[in-house]
Amino acid sequence: MKKLNNRGLTVVEVIICFSITAVIVVSLFKIIANYNDKQYIESNKNQVITYKNIVTKTIQSDIINNKGISTLNSNINDNYDSMYNSGIISIGFNYTNGKSASIEINVKEGQEYIYFVNSNNEKEKFPLSDIGNGVVFNEPKIDYDLDNALLNIYVGINHPDLGDKYSVLDMVLPLTSKWNKVY
């Protein structure tokens, strides 16, 4: 019977193998860690988008079901600064069919939420903490164009992982007093 080769590997061969394996493992580890970060960021984005979808759908459905907003309860442009300084921005409006609703944005740090009271007086609160700790509102941009009867609401957020690129409310709302053509 032929004698088996049982010499094994030399130290140099083992070292070369280990170093090649180490290089591969380290590079793979970096790639996987990178994808892990990406997955974390994407899940955060997903939470922000879901929050925005739910809030927007809730408010817009009520507006469309009630044939659009006819008037605002007050001129938001005049009251905006005092409301922002007090920490709660409230926008009340009347619908074309005579019902009314309101949106309240609490910008106080640690208590941030959007609160919507719909035309049937049903209240829904959307806490910003639902999309993660440390998320705060940027100063909302709420502009009521009196000449054109158009309410523009843009509420951006500052997210610890996503920065300030994303918004949770971005609505252009024409008032039916001048805009019956779009409803």
Added chain:
Amino acid sequence: MKKINTKGFALVETLIVSAFVVSIFTIMYTNFYPIMGEYEKRENYDDIGLLYSSNLFKGLIEKNKSYSNMNQKINSVIRSTSPLAYVELTQTDFNPSDYTSGNNSSRDCFNVLVKNAEVDTIYLTSYKISILKNANLDVQTKDYINSLPNYSNSNPGSLGCRIIVKYKSEGNRESNKNKDNDYRYSTIGVGCN
């Protein structure tokens, strides 16, 4: 007793297997990487806020479908014997004199909406978009259109047309400038029949 083969692998065999494994990984990576890019692009597509804004344009177009300029454009994309892939809508396609007391005219509404919703371009096309997919458009718009289905199997009902609205980036909004320059898109069917 059967003789044991102790020769092991030849260098050529090892190289072939290694090359094979490397090519499989390369193919997997090249296929996987664009999917990640595609996913990131899609966050600019059909955002809920954009869809509601596009719905306002839909209402405006439907109210102006009999206005001569608008009617001509609708005909050119859906009723012509050789229909155009798309036409761009401008303020001249909306009636400037359909206001009643206290109301904006359709043209005023269009201009104010374009400004406030930060719209770049509105493309009017047929409800089914197979022709539009071969149209000569900028790369970002083409990417968006290619991400959409042809809608050839869906029942359009009374929706003969479709608008594709190209919005300036959310980062371009006045309160939030200089973030990025990607455009955002949304599409909605429009009743033109």
